[in-house]
Structure formats: C-alpha cells, structure tokens
Amino acid sequence: MGNTPRNLFDKVWEAHRVRELPSGQTQLFIGTHLVHEVTSPQAFAMLRERDLPVRFPNRTFATVDHIIPTDSQVRPLSDELAEAMMTELERNCRDHDIHLFDVASGHQGIVHVIGPEQGITLPGSTIACGDSHTSTHGAFGAIAFGIGTSQVRDVLATQCLAMARLKVRRIETTGKLNPGVYAKDVTLAIIRQLGVNGGVGYAYEYAGPVIDAMSLEERMTVCNMSIEGGARCGYVNPDETTYDYLRGRPYAPQGDAFERAVDWWRSMASEPGAHYDDVVEIDGSAVAPTVTWGINPGQNLGVDEKIPTLHETPDDERASVAEALDYMDLRAGQPILGIPIDVAFIGSCTNGRISDLREAARVARHGQVQPGVRALVVPGSQEVARQAEAEGLDEVFRAHGFQWREPGCSMCLAMNPDKLQGREVCASSSNRNFKGRQGSPSGRTLLMSPAMVAAAAIHGKVVDVREIL
C-alpha cells in the first residue's frame, strides 16, 4: 500500500478485514448492525436453534418500522400479524440485550432515518441491516449494505460477513442544480443513465460539486437509491457537512473524543489520485424534476419529456418498455405532465426527513389537495415528527388537505394498512415503482421528489414544481 492514494472504500475494507476465508472471500467486521422486525425473527430463531449468543449486542440496534400502522400505534396493534412481529422483536431484543428504539422510547422511526439522527451512523464504519436501503448510511462515508436473513444471523452470531470485495465506481457530478431540482432527481437521473443493474458488483462513490453542495439529508437520498441502480452500497466522502451534522448527536462521540473522531474520519476519505475501477460523469445542471413512468426506477423522465415509443427504444429494452406501458396503462409518446393521480405519498427512508417535509410544505402552501386525492404525509421518525410539529408543518399539511400520520415505512411497501386500492395511481416520494409495490397488486406508482408529490397532490395530476415555486 505505502503512499499509494486510496479511496474510502478500500480504506474501510482494509480496516474491517478480519482475515481471508478458505472460500477466497473476506471475513469483514461489521461495526454496526441495524435490525428491524421483518427480516430478523428467523435469524434470531436460527441462533436459538444453534444455541449461539449475539456476539456484540452493544453494536446492534433495533427499531420497528415496516409493519407499524401510521394511524394508531396503540398496543396491541389491531393487525394480529403485525402485533406478533412486534412482540417477537421485543422478545428477541430483551433476550439478547439489544437496544430497541420502540414507539414508547420517543425515538422510533424508519431504521435508515434513526441511525443517522441518533449519531449511530458514523464515517469510516461498516454497517449492515436486513434491508436493501441500508446504502442510505453511505452518505456519512460509511460502507453500508443490505443483507438477507441468513446473513443477519451471521452478523448477530459473529459481527461479520463473508464477502467478495466490490469494485468502486466514482460518479463525478458537475455543474449545479437548478431551482426545483432535488437530490431525488439526481439519483433518478443517475439510475436512468447507468441502468437498474449498472451497479452490480460496484460500490458507488458520489462526488463533485453537486454532491459537495448537498446537505447530509440530501446525500442520504442519493445513497439510499444506490441499490435501485444495482449497487449494493454508495457513499459520499465525509466533510465539514458530515461533521456538523454529527456534532452533539446522542450516540456520536462527545467532547474531545469528537475532535479525535473527526481526525480519523478525515483520514478515511478518498485521497486525490486514488484509483477507481470506473469513473462516470453526470451534469447536475442538466437534471430536471424527474418522474418515473414505468415499473422500475430507471424508467424515468424529466417532467417535460414524453414517454418513449417502442420505435426509439433499444432492442433489448423493448419488451420491458412494452410491459411497463401495458401495466401503467400509458401511451408511448404521451407527455408525463398531466397524468392524473389518486394518491400522494410523502415519506419513506428515501424522502421522509425534515428537509423533505419542509420542501413539501412549501409547495403545499400554494393550494389544497384536489378533491378525490388521498394525500399522506408520514414522517420518517418520531424525532422528525416532533421537529415538524415544532415548526408547524403538521398544521400546514392539515390545513391544505393532507393527512399527518405517525412515523413508519407506510405506503412505500404497504406492510401496514396504508395501501393503494385497485388501479390507483400514486405520486410517491418513495424508492420503488415495482408492480404491486404499494400494496395493491395492480396499483401504479410514479416516483418523484417530495416537492413534486405535493405539487401533484394539489393539482390532482403530474405538474412541474418549478412553475409553483
């Protein structure tokens, strides 16, 4: 290694490399393990079967987010299956001495919202969670990725994973975002450019002036959707924005330790001249407010563009485009502007943070939710909810026809009662427009920024938020 400049991924990998395994993979130490109710019960059951303890309970944190209702969170939950999952998580955390951020704690929320806000997510660390949007935590300069339940078991039992090293692709942004264009639009534009499986085998390093200028919350939105581009993790090098965000957070180092931590975090950032397996550029100035029209997040358009025709679609994508047009009941060549919506959803680990709610409220002030449109605002955590309420955002939303709900994953994946019905079309600030994703097997999703969702809610159709702001 010597003085060869290295990127953050390589440094973090080396610092967490326990040993090389007989399989040729690396045994990688996982600094922080985040746990939620849906992907963990079977893992805990496997530990019990094998009579294994949790190796580092103090490096393991749990919360409840996927199944929690957003209307009433009073126990027992009215959905018996949800209550059973909740009870199981409580039992597992109690038995293994794992800290649980439950509803009563006042710090419950979506796992990828509370890790950062508690200061649990730190630069230079490795983080795993049984959830693909764990890539969110990369915004701090952590290497964070989603795992399956058997790997949750591995991390509980050993605090390690068996992994092959990823390649690193630097995504170099240039230019500057125009007003009305958000981190969500940037991440959708990247996925459109590189494809939904373009990132397989890679970690994405997001860099350049557009990323540098973003707040930590905006960087989380970008890193969150790395997985939608096929990349298991995505990160941003830590900088002053990162340190400012972390200072004073409950689980972050305090006092002198914080200053020592900053020195170490700084030392983990990619160095000039570091090697990358690939480098791509994206021009931030060219990004428009973006909306998905199809059934994967790569099928997206600038709001002033038209849905592609099969004629202009490359051969190997025609079948997908035809399938998407059919499912979405849209016409090739149709403008995305003006598509009517039935539901508006603001929330999720992608866009359920305070800055998202502020932007959505700023737009909501310009009108009333259209009659016939159901509009939900679901804060990402209890802390986000409290902050929003302190700023009066809940009142703004209510006064303009939006429902103000309790925190959780809600209609992003509809494991709670918040679901689309039938063929409803939802303008959604979440991350996936897959068939059936929002709870109705035939429901339709248009992904966009929270500001664009709010604009769609008050117009009852897809509009260009730049004309409102």
Add this chain to the structure above:
Amino acid sequence: MTATRASVESVSGRACVLRGDDIDTDRIIPARFMKVVTFDSVGEHLFEDDRLAAKGNHALDDDRYEGASILVVDKNFGCGSSREHAPQSLMRFGFNGFIGESFAEIFAGNCTALGLVCATLGEDDLENLMGSVDLDPEQEVRIDVEARTVTSRVGTVACQIPDGTRRQLLEGSWDATGMLLDGAEDVTKTAEALPYVSGF
C-alpha cells in the same frame, strides 16, 4: 457447534423458463406475505400477484413445467428488496438452481447462503437454453458447479459462478456462520483496532 452443511456440486432436474428482465423480489414474494416470523409459508405465495394477473398463463402454472427444480430467467433477476423471503419462497416451491443472464447481487448472495446455485450464461447460450427447454420441458438440465457448465439438449456450455461462491458451495461452507465463528480471536483484534468501536 454449527451444523455441517452438504457440499453442493451440481443441481439437475427439469427446468422452467420465466422470461422478463428486472423481475424484482416484490414480485417474487409480495410484501404482505412477509408478515410472518418463520419462512414456512412463503413458498405458497411465490409470484402470487403475477400469477393471478396472468390468469393461468404464468410459467409456474404451466403444466409442462410442473416439478421443475431449475428456473431459467433473463436479466437482473431478483432486483430490489434484500428480502431472503424471495429465495426462500423459490426454494420451498422446489427450485434449487437458477440460470440467467444476470442476477441482482443481494439476491444471489441470499441464494448462496441457502445452498442454492445461481449460474449466468451469455445472451446467446441463454436464448438457446430457453428455446430448448421451451420445446422440450421434459429434458434434464444440469448445472455443474465444479466444472462451471450447464448441460441440456443444446449441449454443454460454460457458465459463470463467482469463485468465492463456487468454493462455498463445493466446500459446503455456504452457511457461513461456522466459518465466521472460527475467526473469533481475529474478530476481537479487528474490533479493538477500530477507533469508533473503542470510543475514540
């Protein structure tokens, strides 16, 4: 301490062709069926919404493919959510091997952790295999993990299985817990050397 697992040297049996790029894990197992604390029931809901929407025309409901143990798919199969419920539901339905142009990374990792094989083929070889299985679904298809080949009536062609995965399957170390527990002392050393673990 940890159950020793069997080596997976090959998967063979009849195959089923499921066409379409980017088939995500929400389609493989819709989220509402994950409201369970065991994996026992997930096989019953494999592709439930797609199958209902296809009104009997889904590959899994095609009698010609009944009893298949290998699923032949297109590009980026298993993208989206990290839910292990997806490979669990496929396994419980009866699939032990997957052949496709490409697989999403987390999905492929979850398959390995269950001892299921994901093998990738080039576009032409895959199309030939799909065509052949479509014409003659009774034939035996075989994925040889050791040799990294796929054999069918088309002949034997080379496939890709990543090195580490291949070795885990062959050595029976695809359930990684035991292998990872063996490094316990090194884990302590690595942890202690990390400033954020020791509290800066």
